[in-house]
Amino acid sequence: MKTKNYIDDFIRREKETTLNPYLSTRVMAKIERLEKLERRRTPIWQTFALAASIVAVSFLGISIGNSYVESYTPDRILNINDRHIENLSFYNLDENE
Amino acid sequence: MSDEQLIKEIISGSHAAFETLMDKYQLQVFRTVMGFVHIKEDAEEVTQDIFIKVYQSLPSFNYDSEFSTWLYRITVNMSLNSLRKNKKNRMLQSLEAIFSYRTEEKTPLEELEQAERDKRIRMAIDTLPEKQRMAFILSNYEELSQKKIAEVMNRSEGAVEQLLQRAKKNLHKKLGTP
Numbered sequence: 209m210k211t212k213n214y215i216d217d218f219i220r221r222e223k224e225t226t227l228n229p230y231l232s233t234r235v236m237a238k239i240e241r242l243e244k245l246e247r248r249r250t251p252i253w254q255t256f257a258l259a260a261s262i263v264a265v266s267f268l269g270i271s272i273g274n275s276y277v278e279s280y281t282p283d284r285i286l287n288i289n290d291r292h293i294e295n296l297s298f299y300n301l302d303e304n305e
Numbered sequence: 306m307s308d309e310q311l312i313k314e315i316i317s318g319s320h321a322a323f324e325t326l327m328d329k330y331q332l333q334v335f336r337t338v339m340g341f342v343h344i345k346e347d348a349e350e351v352t353q354d355i356f357i358k359v360y361q362s363l364p365s366f367n368y369d370s371e372f373s374t375w376l377y378r379i380t381v382n383m384s385l386n387s388l389r390k391n392k393k394n395r396m397l398q399s400l401e402a403i404f405s406y407r408t409e410e411k412t413p414l415e416e417l418e419q420a421e422r423d424k425r426i427r428m429a430i431d432t433l434p435e436k437q438r439m440a441f442i443l444s445n446y447e448e449l450s451q452k453k454i455a456e457v458m459n460r461s462e463g464a465v466e467q468l469l470q471r472a473k474k475n476l477h478k479k480l481g482t483p
Contacts (some may be wrong), residue, residue, distance in 0.1 A: 234474055
């Protein structure tokens with residue numbers, strides 16, 4: 209009988225333990241923090257879309273690069289080379305200054 | 306406001322409704338957790354985690370049982386999980402609890418005796434088989450009816466009655482009385 213009283217007394221004292229009055233405030237603050245984190249987190253589809261666009265752009269760049277064919281145009285080279293059109297060394301001579 | 310209405314409002318994003326629900330049930334949850342962990346700070350920590358879990362799981366609550374039954378199930382499971390996680394820490398904390406135990410009306414010797422007795426009772430409760438402990442705590446800390454305990458534990462009332470009888474018998478055996 210005594211043991212039963214001791215057990216009852218132990219349980220009664222544990223039941224009388226007071227709860228922190230700010231517990232609900234703490235819980236709400238934590239929930240809000242978790243929700244903010246959740247909102248800030250990038251959705252998985254966005255991550256996949258970004259990865260896919262990087263792959264697509266790289267592939268496109270390589271394809272465009274590969275499709276370039278170098279063409280040889282001798283006439284244009286002749287025109288660009290204006291050493292033949294005008295002799296610049298002429299202006300460097302002292303008597304022509 | 307009924308639990309069902311509160312849940313609907315919480316799901317539609319009302320934090321105030323969740324605070325109301327918490328105010329309604331936090332003491333019950335805390336008392337049950339105390340039955341498992343016995344240390345106020347730990348019980349508050351677990352209670353906090355339980356309500357966060359409840360908030361996150363509410364959209365999946367399908368009204369198969371009463372909200373309070375569902376809440377007790379979460380409470381019991383999370384209390385047991387927390388005990389499994391903090392087995393080592395709890396050994397130290399229970400020693401601390403013995404040495405920090407103080408009441409005003411008792412002599413130091415009486416205090417020490419009570420602390421020692423409390424330690425033995427706590428250990429006796431903690432070493433009960435899991436199902437017996439669940440039934441014992443829900444019955445003695447929360448004073449739930451056998452029907453309600455049976456709902457929480459998904460067992461028949463007869464099975465709960467047996468669990469409670471065995472728990473009492475085991476406790477007395479562990480504490481050295483017939």
